[in-house]
Structure formats: C-alpha cells, structure tokens
Amino acid sequence: xxxxxxxxxxxxxxxxxxxxxxxxxxxxxxxxxxxxxxxxxxxxxxxxxxxxxxxxxxxxxxxxxxxxxxxxxxxxxxxxxxxxxxxxxxxxxxxxxxxxxxxxxxxxxxxxxxxxxxxxxxxxxxx
Amino acid sequence: xxxxxxxxxxxxxxxxxxxxxxxxxxxxxxxxxxxxxxxxxxxxxxxxxxxxxxxxxxxxxxxxxxxxxxxxxxxxxxxxxxxxxxxxxxxxxxxxxxxxxxxxxxxxxxxxxxxxxxxxxxxxxxx
DNA sequence: CTGCATCCATTTTGATACTG
DNA sequence: CAGTATCAAAATGGATGCAG
Numbered sequence: 001x002x003x004x005x006x007x008x009x010x011x012x013x014x015x016x017x018x019x020x021x022x023x024x025x026x027x028x029x030x031x032x033x034x035x036x037x038x039x040x041x042x043x044x045x046x047x048x049x050x051x052x053x054x055x056x057x058x059x060x061x062x063x064x065x066x067x068x069x070x071x072x073x074x075x076x077x078x079x080x081x082x083x084x085x086x087x088x089x090x091x092x093x094x095x096x097x098x099x100x101x102x103x104x105x106x107x108x109x110x111x112x113x114x115x116x117x118x119x120x121x122x123x124x125x126x127x
Numbered sequence: 128x129x130x131x132x133x134x135x136x137x138x139x140x141x142x143x144x145x146x147x148x149x150x151x152x153x154x155x156x157x158x159x160x161x162x163x164x165x166x167x168x169x170x171x172x173x174x175x176x177x178x179x180x181x182x183x184x185x186x187x188x189x190x191x192x193x194x195x196x197x198x199x200x201x202x203x204x205x206x207x208x209x210x211x212x213x214x215x216x217x218x219x220x221x222x223x224x225x226x227x228x229x230x231x232x233x234x235x236x237x238x239x240x241x242x243x244x245x246x247x248x249x250x251x252x253x254x
Numbered sequence: 255c256t257g258c259a260t261c262c263a264t265t266t267t268g269a270t271a272c273t274g
Numbered sequence: 275c276a277g278t279a280t281c282a283a284a285a286t287g288g289a290t291g292c293a294g
Contacts, residue, residue: 005246006246006248009243009246009248010248013248016184016185019163019184019252019254020162020163020166020236020239020252020254021235021236021238021239021240021243021252022162022166022232022235022236022239023162023163023239024239024242024243025235025236025238025239025242026153026156026162026235029153030157031286031287032286032287035147035149035150035153036146036147036150039147039149048255048256049255049256049257050255050256057146058143058288059287059288060287060288060289060290061256061257061258061288061289061290062257062258062259062260062287062288062289062290063286063287063288064257065256065257065258066286066287068257069257081256084255086255086294087255087256088255088256088257088294089255089256090255090256090257097242100238100241101238103234104231104234104235104238105149107230107231107234108148108149108152108153108231109147109148109149109152111148111152111227111228111231112147112148112149112150112151112152113148114227115151115152115224116136116148116151119132119133119136121133121136121137121140123148125146125147125148127146127147158266159266159267175275175276176275176276176277177275177276180276185268186267186268187267187268187269187270188269188270188276188277188278189267189268189269189270189277189278189279189280190266190267190268191277192276192277192278193266193267208276211275213274214275214276215274215275215276215277216275216276217275217276217277
C-alpha cells in the first residue's frame with residue numbers, strides 16, 4: 001500500500017525475519033500484547049492510549065507505545081488524535097486490513113479453547 | 128491429555144505466558160523456527176534431527192533441540208528413536224493434535240501471501 | 255493525556271565443546 | 275547421529291523522567 005509498509009516489509013525480508021509467508025503473518029502478532037490490543041479493538045471498538053494502559057495488565061508506556069506503532073507500521077490499526085484544551089487524546093481502531101485478520105484470530109481462539117478444555121484446565125482469563 | 132501437558136499449561140498460566148486462549152495458541156508457534164519445523168513435517172512427513180539442521184537456515188543444535196522439545200511438551204509432534212549399530216537415529220513426526228493445527232497454519236499462509244501480493248513485494252522464499 | 259528517551263532486567267538465540 | 279552444557283550475544287520488555 002503505502003511506501004512505509006513497503007519499506008517495513010522489505011527490511012524484514014532483508015533481515016531474514018521470516019522465511020515463509022506463514023512467518024510473516026505470525027510476525028504481525030509478535031509482541032507480548034499485540035493480540036490483546038487487536039482483540040480489545042475488535043470486541044470493544046476504538047480506544048484511547050490510556051484505556052490500553054488500564055486494561056493490559058503490567059504493560060509499560062514504552063512498550064505500549066512501541067507495539068501500537070508497530071501495528072500501525074503493519075497497517076493493522078489506525079489512529080486519530082484530537083485536543084481537549086491543551087491535552088492530547090487519541091483514538092486507536094482496527095484498520096480495513098486489520099479486520100481481515102479477524103477470522104484467523106477467531107480460529108486461534110477456538111483452537112486454544114478446544115485444547116484447554118480437552119485437558120480440563122481451569123481457566124480464568126479476562127477475555 | 129497426560130499430566131505432563133497439564134503441568135506444562137499450568138506453569139505457563141502461572142508464568143503469565145498467556146492471558147487468553149488466543150495467546151495460548153500463538154504460544155505454540157513462539158520460537159523462531161517452530162512454524163518451519165511444523166511446516167516441514169506437514170509437507171514432507173517424518174524427518175530426522177539432522178534433516179532439520181540441514182534445512183533450517185542458521186539454526187544451532189541447541190536451539191533446534193530446545194524447540195523440538197517444546198513442541199513435544201506441547202504434544203504437537205512425536206518422536207521415535209532407533210539405533211544403527213552404535214549410532215542413534217531419530218524420527219520426528221506430526222502428532223494427532225499437531226495435525227489439528229494444519230488449517231490454522233494454512234490460513235496464516237494464505238493471509239501472508241495475500242498481504243505480500245497486495246504490495247507486490249518480490250518474494251523469494253524457499254517454502 | 256500521549257509518548258519519546260534512557261537505563262536496566264529478562265528472555266531468546268547462537269557458537270562451540272563434550273558425551274553416549 | 276543426537277543431544278546437553280556452558281558461555282556469549284542479541285532482542286525484547288519494563289521503570290521512570292521529561293516534554294508537547
């Protein structure tokens with residue numbers, strides 16, 4: 001799409017970050033909180049920076065900022081900003097491309113549930 | 128299934144390795160070469176330790192050993208051994224549970240291909 | 255409220271020698 | 275041939291201060 005994405009992918013290719021298209025897809029999720037960020041946006045719609053800070057357990061500002069930026073570099077999420085007085089507010093949301101990932105995320109979810117149920121592990125997940 | 132798997136999962140839960148079932152599934156792939164290991168077994172059938180050494184670019188014995196062990200802990204692959212004279216040979220293969228992951232791996236593959244094609248990146252993957 | 259910069263801790267991966 | 279043990283390097287994540 002844009003040049004930024006193009007360069008991003010070309011760098012990853014050159015760095016040998018992935019050797020096949022599957023690994024490219026998985027690289028979209030590689031980051032401790034990325035799946036949860038996407039899931040929150042899918043389930044709950046657009047959210048602010050601070051919403052993620054409050055709802056992702058144990059994440060720091062730096063890491064959240066990094067992962068949001070990477071998701072934007074990969075064009076999976078969009079961002080808008082607006083000012084309230086002198087204070088900046090943000091709104092992150094799923095992009096059109098990001099939404100094409102929803103079926104995959106759902107199947108990841110289903111497989112994990114099936115597998116955990118099969119061994120009768122007591123689950124106590126937030127989401 | 129077995130207690131070893133159960134303990135494995137409980138440990139991961141306690142370590143905070145995953146907070147939702149999606150992340151549990153993704154944890155199956157978390158390891159630089161795991162997807163390729165699974166893909167090779169799916170496409171080419173059972174293979175030996177040295178086959179992976181020769182076909183996964185730049186992997187070391189320690190890392191290969193670790194990732195194979197983790198895949199076995201997760202019950203995604205099986206292993207058999209036999210002796211030729213005094214020399215041990217091995218055979219790794221997809222397990223029944225591992226095979227339930229095939230549709231997901233295929234969709235990861237398809238998404239990555241679709242995405243890379245859409246930006247017209249020149250691909251030169253081995254597999 | 256956002257989020258970058260800095261410095262530190264943890265995790266993951268890699269090189270290599272050694273054993274059965 | 276198949277691994278484990280050890281040590282080193284790199285990547286990732288976390289805590290916190292400062293700025294717009």
